[in-house]
Amino acid sequence: QSVLTQPPSASGTPGQRVTISCSGSSSNIGTNTVNWYQHLPGTAPKLLVYNNNQRPSGVPDRFSASKSGTSASLAISGLQSEDEADYYCAAWDDSLNGWVFGGGTKLTVL
Amino acid sequence: EVQLVESGGGLVQPGGSLRLSCAASAITFSSHAMSWVRQAPGKGLEWVSTISGSGDNTYFADSVKGRFTISRDNSKNAVSLQMNSLRAEDTAVYYCASAIYDPLSPDYWGQGTRVSVSS
Numbered sequence: 319q320s321v322l323t324q325p326p327s328a329s330g331t332p333g334q335r336v337t338i339s340c341s342g343s344s345s346n347i348g349t350n351t352v353n354w355y356q357h358l359p360g361t362a363p364k365l366l367v368y369n370n371n372q373r374p375s376g377v378p379d380r381f382s383a384s385k386s387g388t389s390a391s392l393a394i395s396g397l398q399s400e401d402e403a404d405y406y407c408a409a410w411d412d413s414l415n416g417w418v419f420g421g422g423t424k425l426t427v428l
Numbered sequence: 429e430v431q432l433v434e435s436g437g438g439l440v441q442p443g444g445s446l447r448l449s450c451a452a453s454a455i456t457f458s459s460h461a462m463s464w465v466r467q468a469p470g471k472g473l474e475w476v477s478t479i480s481g482s483g484d485n486t487y488f489a490d491s492v493k494g495r496f497t498i499s500r501d502n503s504k505n506a507v508s509l510q511m512n513s514l515r516a517e518d519t520a521v522y523y524c525a526s527a528i529y530d531p532l533s534p535d536y537w538g539q540g541t542r543v544s545v546s547s
Contacts (some may be wrong), residue, residue: 353535355473362523374535417468418475
């Protein structure tokens with residue numbers, strides 16, 4: 319059971335916009351910033367968003383994120399086949415004194 | 429470009445020990461916290477441990493506390509994870525990650541090294 323809650327799966331067709339949610343608590347998302355990662359099997363996880371809504375250099379602006387209270391969300395617009403991957407949210411948890419991750423959302427591009 | 433290369437993974441019996449290493453390049457190593465994150469087969473990402481840039485502060489997941497230690501050698505741009513009293517549930521791909529954007533954040537990741545704990 320992950321500390322952060324994500325839907326196990328999401329899907330969309332090419333060109334569509336999909337949103338992935340991430341629910342936490344006051345000790346993690348409610349207090350600290352949220353990261354989002356993209357992970358393709360067999361590769362290194364890639365940081366998509368840090369500090370709730372900031373994109374590292376090289377991440378397309380099709381990826382956007384937001385945070386409100388104890389929840390966060392990642393939106394992917396103009397869905398492409400190469401976006402098919404697992405997506406994880408993460409935040410520092412002040413009670414656990416460590417990082418907590420969501421269980422991951424498997425995105426399928428139909 | 430930042431490069432992180434993990435090594436030291438392998439097959440070990442329950443109760444055994446293993447030491448993972450991560451070599452970093454193209455970053456001012458001592459300025460960045462380093463983390464280990466793992467992914468068990470068929471499971472999601474699980475944070476294991478983080479060490480501050482100076483090495484003065486370390487953090488561990490409850491699942492490994494007392495069994496794993498983390499250390500770094502800033503003169504060699506390397507971080508290590510000493511894993512003792514290994515259990516079957518420690519079987520996973522272990523990723524090394526460097527903080528780049530936020531002080532303790534696992535931002536940039538290596539390709540991982542596989543650890544299997546089995547008799």
